[in-house]
Amino acid sequence: MSPDSATASAPTRAKEVLESVVIRFAGDSGDGVQQAGMQFTNTTATLGNDLSTFPDFPAEIRAPAGTLPGVSGYQIQFSSADIHTPGDNPDVLVAFNPAALMVNIHDMPTNSVVIVNSDSFGEVDLKKAQCKTNPLEDGTLNGYQTYRVPITALTLKALESIPHDVVSHKNKERCKNFFTLGILYYLYSRPMETTLNWFNDKYGKKDPAVAQANCMALKAGYAYGEATEIFRSQYSVPPAKYAPGTYRNINGNEAVAYGLIAASKLAGRPLFYGSYPITPASTILEELSRHKNFGVITFQAEDEIAAVTSAIGASYAGAIGVTGTSGPGIALKSEAINLAVMTEMPLIIVDIQRGGPSTGLPTKTEQADLMQAMYGRNSESPVCILAPATPAECFDIAIQAVRIAIKYMCPVFLLSDGYLGNGAEPWRLPKIEDLPKIDVKFHSDPANFAPYLRDEVSLSRPWAIPGTPGLEHRIGGIEKSHIQGNINYDPENHDFMCRVRAAKIQRITADVAPATVEGPEDAPILLVGWGSTYGSIRAAREEANNRGLKVAHVHVRSLNPLPSNLGKLIAGRKRVLVPELNLGQLLFLLRARFLVDARGINKVQGKPFRVSELVSVIEQEAKGL
Amino acid sequence: MSTPTTPSPAPAPSPASAPAAPAAPKYTKKDFQTDQEVRWCPGCGDYAILNAVQQVFPQLGLSREKVVFVSGIGCSSRFPYYMNTYGFHSIHGRAPAVASGVKLANPDLSVWVVTGDGDGLSIGGNHLLHALRRNIDLKILLFNNRIYGLTKGQYSPTTPFAQTNKSAPFGTVEQPINPISIALAAEATWIGRSVDIYPKHLMEVLKKMAVHEGSAFLEIYQNCNVFNDEAFDSLTVRDVRDDRNVALEHGKPLIFGKNREWGIRLNGLTPEVVKLGEHGVTEKDLIVHNEKSQPLAFLLSRLEPTAGPYDPKGERPAMPGLPLPIGIFRSEQRPTMEVRTREQIANAKKKLGEGSLERLLRAGDIWTVA
Numbered sequence: 005m006s007p008d009s010a011t012a013s014a015p016t017r018a019k020e021v022l023e024s025v026v027i028r029f030a031g032d033s034g035d036g037v038q039q040a041g042m043q044f045t046n047t048t049a050t051l052g053n054d055l056s057t058f059p060d061f062p063a064e065i066r067a068p069a070g071t072l073p074g075v076s077g078y079q080i081q082f083s084s085a086d087i088h089t090p091g092d093n094p095d096v097l098v099a100f101n102p103a104a105l106m107v108n109i110h111d112m113p114t115n116s117v118v119i120v121n122s123d124s125f126g127e128v129d130l131k132k133a134q135c136k137t138n139p140l141e142d143g144t145l146n147g148y149q150t151y152r153v154p155i156t157a158l159t160l161k162a163l164e165s166i167p168h169d170v171v172s173h174k175n176k177e178r179c180k181n182f183f184t185l186g187i188l189y190y191l192y193s194r195p196m197e198t199t200l201n202w203f204n205d206k207y208g209k210k211d212p213a214v215a216q217a218n219c220m221a222l223k224a225g226y227a228y229g230e231a232t233e234i235f236r237s238q239y240s241v242p243p244a245k246y247a248p249g250t251y252r253n254i255n256g257n258e259a260v261a262y263g264l265i266a267a268s269k270l271a272g273r274p275l276f277y278g279s280y281p282i283t284p285a286s287t288i289l290e291e292l293s294r295h296k297n298f299g300v301i302t303f304q305a306e307d308e309i310a311a312v313t314s315a316i317g318a319s320y321a322g323a324i325g326v327t328g329t330s331g332p333g334i335a336l337k338s339e340a341i342n343l344a345v346m347t348e349m350p351l352i353i354v355d356i357q358r359g360g361p362s363t364g365l366p367t368k369t370e371q372a373d374l375m376q377a378m379y380g381r382n383s384e385s386p387v388c389i390l391a392p393a394t395p396a397e398c399f400d401i402a403i404q405a406v407r408i409a410i411k412y413m414c415p416v417f418l419l420s421d422g423y424l425g426n427g428a429e430p431w432r433l434p435k436i437e438d439l440p441k442i443d444v445k446f447h448s449d450p451a452n453f454a455p456y457l458r459d460e461v462s463l464s465r466p467w468a469i470p471g472t473p474g475l476e477h478r479i480g481g482i483e484k485s486h487i488q489g490n491i492n493y494d495p496e497n498h499d500f501m502c503r504v505r506a507a508k509i510q511r512i513t514a515d516v517a518p519a520t521v522e523g524p525e526d527a528p529i530l531l532v533g534w535g536s537t538y539g540s541i542r543a544a545r546e547e548a549n550n551r552g553l554k555v556a557h558v559h560v561r562s563l564n565p566l567p568s569n570l571g572k573l574i575a576g577r578k579r580v581l582v583p584e585l586n587l588g589q590l591l592f593l594l595r596a597r598f599l600v601d602a603r604g605i606n607k608v609q610g611k612p613f614r615v616s617e618l619v620s621v622i623e624q625e626a627k628g629l
Numbered sequence: 630m631s632t633p634t635t636p637s638p639a640p641a642p643s644p645a646s647a648p649a650a651p652a653a654p655k656y657t658k659k660d661f662q663t664d665q666e667v668r669w670c671p672g673c674g675d676y677a678i679l680n681a682v683q684q685v686f687p688q689l690g691l692s693r694e695k696v697v698f699v700s701g702i703g704c705s706s707r708f709p710y711y712m713n714t715y716g717f718h719s720i721h722g723r724a725p726a727v728a729s730g731v732k733l734a735n736p737d738l739s740v741w742v743v744t745g746d747g748d749g750l751s752i753g754g755n756h757l758l759h760a761l762r763r764n765i766d767l768k769i770l771l772f773n774n775r776i777y778g779l780t781k782g783q784y785s786p787t788t789p790f791a792q793t794n795k796s797a798p799f800g801t802v803e804q805p806i807n808p809i810s811i812a813l814a815a816e817a818t819w820i821g822r823s824v825d826i827y828p829k830h831l832m833e834v835l836k837k838m839a840v841h842e843g844s845a846f847l848e849i850y851q852n853c854n855v856f857n858d859e860a861f862d863s864l865t866v867r868d869v870r871d872d873r874n875v876a877l878e879h880g881k882p883l884i885f886g887k888n889r890e891w892g893i894r895l896n897g898l899t900p901e902v903v904k905l906g907e908h909g910v911t912e913k914d915l916i917v918h919n920e921k922s923q924p925l926a927f928l929l930s931r932l933e934p935t936a937g938p939y940d941p942k943g944e945r946p947a948m949p950g951l952p953l954p955i956g957i958f959r960s961e962q963r964p965t966m967e968v969r970t971r972e973q974i975a976n977a978k979k980k981l982g983e984g985s986l987e988r989l990l991r992a993g994d995i996w997t998v999a
Contacts, residue, residue: 050996198994246998253994266986276734296977298984301733301970306759310726313719313756317699317730320717321738325730343720433995436986470715470731470738473694478663478710480700480718490665491710 020237024083025192026091029184030108031100032069033062033076036181041078043185047198049253049430052243053082056539057255057428058090058612061367063283070124070132075107084242088539090427092614098184100124100155102133109144118148119187121180123156151234159183162224163217171217179221186225193240196222249432256395256424256536257284259431260328260354261291263402265298268324271406271442276318278303278311279328283366284422285356288328308336312353316340319349320479322446322469324406328354331373332363338381341415345385345505347479348456348465350409352402353377353387357421359610368610369423371535372586377417378564378593384502386509388412389563391419393538396431398424401561404515407442412512413464419563421585423612424536450474455489463508465489510565519567523549523556528578529625532602534560534590537613541583544618551619553626563590571598578629581605583618656687663713669704674825674851678772679711681831686712689739689839696739699728701748704779705772705851708743722753725760728767736967739839742769746787747777750806754786761815763966764843771808771848772825776857794856809930809958812846813923819845820926820959824865825852830876830955837957843965864934864953872949873934877956882915885952892916893951900928902951920960929954 027044031037038059045057060077067074081091096117099105101124112118125140139145140152159180163171182199189196200219207215229235254262268275277300279289293302301323305311312327319325327337334355344351357373359365377389388408392401398420405416447453447466455477456465468475477489485492486500521530523545533541538559545557558573560566574580574594580602582591588604595602605621607613661683669675686696696714700706702721709716715738719727724742732740742760749757749771760767776794777783783796787808791800812820819841823831831849838845850861864873875885875893883893884905892915893900903910919925932951978984 046994050994052996052998248998250991250995250997252990252996262989265984265989269984269986274734276730278730295984295989296974297981298989299974299978301974303730303733305726306755309723310729310756310759313723313726314730314733316719317717317727317732318734319730320727321697321731321734323730323734325734339720340723347717433990436990469735470697471694471735473692476693476714476716478665478716478718480709480716481720482718 020239022239022241023085024081025241026081026094027096028077028079028094028108029098030075030077030104032074034066035100037076037078040181040185041080043199045080045428046253047194048082050198053241054087054244055080055082055430056087056090059426063367070101070103070129072103072107072133075104082241084244088543089615092616102129102135102139105139106133114147116148118145119151119153121155122152123154155180155184158228159221162221166217170213175214176217179218182218183221183225186222187229190226190229191235191238193238196226251430251432253428254396254431255426255428256398256420257287258291259395259398260402261288263399264326265295267403267406267442270439271324271444273444274299274301274323276301276315276323277326278305278315280305280308280311282330282333284358284425285328285330308333309340312337312340316344316349316351319351326352330356330358331360334373334376342381342385343481344415346481348413350413351415352405352409353415354418356425365610369421370585370608371421374589377419386506388414388416388509388512389419391535391561391563393559395424395427395429408512408515410442410444412462412508413467419535421536448472454487455479456484457487463504463511513565513568516562516565516567518569519558519560519573521556521558521573524554527554527556528629529555530577530580531557532580532582534563537583540613540615540618543615547615547619548622553622555622574598574600579625583613653690653692658683658687661686661713663711665710667711670855672854675705677825678849681828685832685835691739697731698741698743699724700743701753703745703748705743705745706748722748723756725756729760729765732765732767733967733970740767742767744771746773746775746785750786750808758815761812761817761844761846764818764963765966766843768838769846772851773808773848774851774853774857775860776853778853778856782856807930807933808848813927813930817846818843818961818963821957822848822955824850826865843963872945873952875952875954877918877954879918879920882912882917900951902948920957926958929958
């Protein structure tokens with residue numbers, strides 16, 4: 005069966021044009037849900053739709069098959085309009101088993117589409133999902149457009165021409181995610197080439213039989229969608245109106261890795277990435293380890309502490325020292341971060357935040373490490389803190405982090421999170437030649453050298469690396485005397501040095517872009533956000549504006565120091581609202597810094613904000629004004 | 630192979646640990662001294678070690694700017710302040726990790742780590758293990774005084790069982806660990822032991838350590854005259870050391886004693902002391918030291934004599950107990966991590982070409998909007 009042969013007998017259907025569609029794939033973590041979602045995303049990207057994705061993993065790699073905790077999800081919104089979130093509620097749910105159906109059905113609006121693999125609703129499957137009755141029969145699906153497709157049987161049938169000794173029964177069954185993907189490609193008028201090419205590139209040489217089986221399953225699914233009459237319509241989503249340029253799809257962790265590599269090129273210094281595997285940051289280590297031809301050194305350390313201290317050692321020797329982790333790793337690194345504060349060493353600390361405290365929710369997103377980055381170390385410990393707002397922005401912020409760390413000789417935090425790290429969006433590629441070089445000045449002249457002699461403007465000390473004749477000197481974590489850098493316990497000197505380290509971080513303001521207002525400049529309500537909530541806040545602000553509410557949005561990319569104009573932008577508003585995926589951390593900083601009676605919109609559910617929940621809070625607040 | 634991190638304007642010669650190569654300036658001991666006031670307690674064994682290191686360094690052929698001393702926290706970790714080289718006094722236990730970053734970023738540097746029994750084996754035990762296992766070319770000097778000195782007298786991981794001290798007034802209830810055995814288990818490629826009050830021996834061992842390419846671990850018995858005085862006297866004071874130490878020499882039988890009258894032979898898997906010439910014992914019966922044999926090194930590392938109190942007037946025993954081995958337990962060549970890392974980079978460049986940002990960003994599916 006091929007799509008071509010099927011076309012001949014295909015029923016003629018009108019194509020309905022839609023502006024936006026939200027699809028959620030759900031199944032066992034072993035069902036290939038993430039793989040199907042990613043392929044749908046890549047294909048959709050090449051069609052020129054705007055898109056935003058939300059992969060949602062269970063914490064267990066392979067939780068017992070078919071159980072509720074083992075359900076893995078992948079949501080994508082794609083659109084012909086400019087969109088900023090993966091969507092509040094799916095239009096389509098693809099559920100590979102009863103557990104996936106039961107976990108996700110509550111998010112589905114009435115009359116939305118539910119596609120289930122009807123082959124996986126046997127007695128055992130239902131028991132694993134703790135279903136007392138069969139949801140396909142007990143009315144659970146009343147009010148939905150439900151499609152019961154025997155996906156497993158159809159997949160096996162499509163592959164019956166391949167002998168079992170070439171591709172095993174089990175491996176054939178595994179192709180069911182691509183059969184399903186084929187159906188969706190048909191329904192939403194997506195071409196199969198991107199995925200077919202990907203199979204051939206990835207498995208064509210290594211395992212041609214498996215590549216072929218998956219390609220056949222994909223095509224069979226497509227043909228099934230086309231030939232059978234169960235689907236009422238076919239849909240299309242026209243391309244979005246993008247600014248001219250070359251685009252690709254990117255997730256936040258890839259963008260961080262590419263940004264760091266770019267920074268290394270722009271600075272002309274090798275990148276050293278010290279890291280210990282931790283969800284959801286490990287993919288940065290994996291990505292960087294693939295790019296040794298850029299001179300990248302990846303060091304998988306024995307623990308989080310060695311990861312950061314080796315990076316400090318590398319910076320000391322003149323490389324760009326970077327460490328990456330998540331919140332629990334930051335906790336372990338705090339003493340070493342202070343060593344970089346004290347020795348005034350360039351250091352980039354990438355924190356892909358996740359739900360906490362303690363082990364918390366390793367695979368879920370949260371923004372609750374802001375206070376940890378700001379204050380989570382002993383004594384007066386000022387550091388720079390930057391936060392990208394979108395996956396693509398992780399590239400720019402990574403470069404900026406390196407630039408600031410080198411210019412100001414200080415640690416710089418990059419606060420991303422699981423949602424940004426795993427979520428993808430189209431990215432207009434920057435022109436490489438437009439990226440400004442990063443100025444690196446190693447001190448070399450022994451005549452005017454003192455380890456803590458500061459630049460008058462930036463207050464940074466010289467970067468004097470081992471190997472430079474005549475600059476032999478000693479540094480360390482004990483308090484240093486101003487200029488000479490000798491061990492010094494003098495009270496006045498310590499007071500001075502604490503203040504100068506803090507002042508230095510404040511001087512970074514000169515390199516931080518002023519904050520901008522999105523929406524009506526003079527709106528009485530101002531939303532102030534940071535990090536990955538950008539998309540939800542922006543979409544909510546636009547929706548509120550559409551409903552006639554005067555509300556504006558400022559998104560903070562630099563949390564320490566804050567943008568120089570932030571106080572002005574906040575002042576005089578009737579209401580300042582601070583939406584965060586924590587219990588009020590930026591809120592606390594803003595109230596302390598600007599003495600403003602700001603209010604928080606907070607949730608810690610391991611999930612991004614829904615646009616609708618923000619809009620309803622804005623509406624409530626507007627009424628009360 | 631290119632060395633992209635070389636900071637000096639002159640092209641880098643062969644690794645700094647190969648002393649024969651470049652013409653380093655002619656130094657004297659004084660060139661390695663700093664203007665910093667040394668702040669160890671009077672009589673501390675650290676002075677003798679510092680003195681030995683400062684005497685040895687002019688003989689190593691290393692340019693001063695190429696040398697980095699990294700330390701953690703503790704009395705021994707003040708060491709870098711007194712060496713007129715580059716120095717980094719880091720945080721407790723982490724010196725091997727900091728030093729690993731330094732060496733990986735710039736393999737041309739000669740990187741030395743100074744640590745102690747608390748710093749290196751307790752809080753930093755993990756880093757020590759992994760630095761050794763990776764065979765990064767670090768010279769690690771572990772000053773073992775079997776006590777916490779800087780925090781004033783608590784027991785350390787090498788404090789003998791049942792010894793009383795500030796944090797164990799009724800005696801420790803913990804089994805101490807053996808640094809040499811630990812280093813062997815961690816796959817260190819060079820392992821030695823010396824003593825603060827054996828300046829000649831210490832300098833000889835330091836010189837050999839300096840030319841080893843790979844992780845090198847030297848345990849130095851060091852007397853803390855304030856909190857654990859005379860900890861090693863029963864093994865190391867002049868009158869007994871010949872009878873209670875055996876100097877390890879590659880290819881030579883294990884012979885010791887004031888008159889070199891005793892040897893060590895294997896009885897099954899158990900080492901025992903024998904008297905040469907007695908019961909027909911000759912040198913041929915003795916264990917011959919072999920720095921390439923890891924099983925032998927481990928066996929020797931387990932010789933931990935607990936000789937009784939030293940009595941200068943006492944008679945020499947007819948047959949002593951097993952002696953304390955000093956010298957080099959193991960010395961083997963294996964490619965270092967920094968060399969392997971550089972090789973991977975060079976191979977990747979050969980295979981994929983020098984990294985291009987343009988190509989990196991455009992890999993995979995891209996599309997153009999006009």
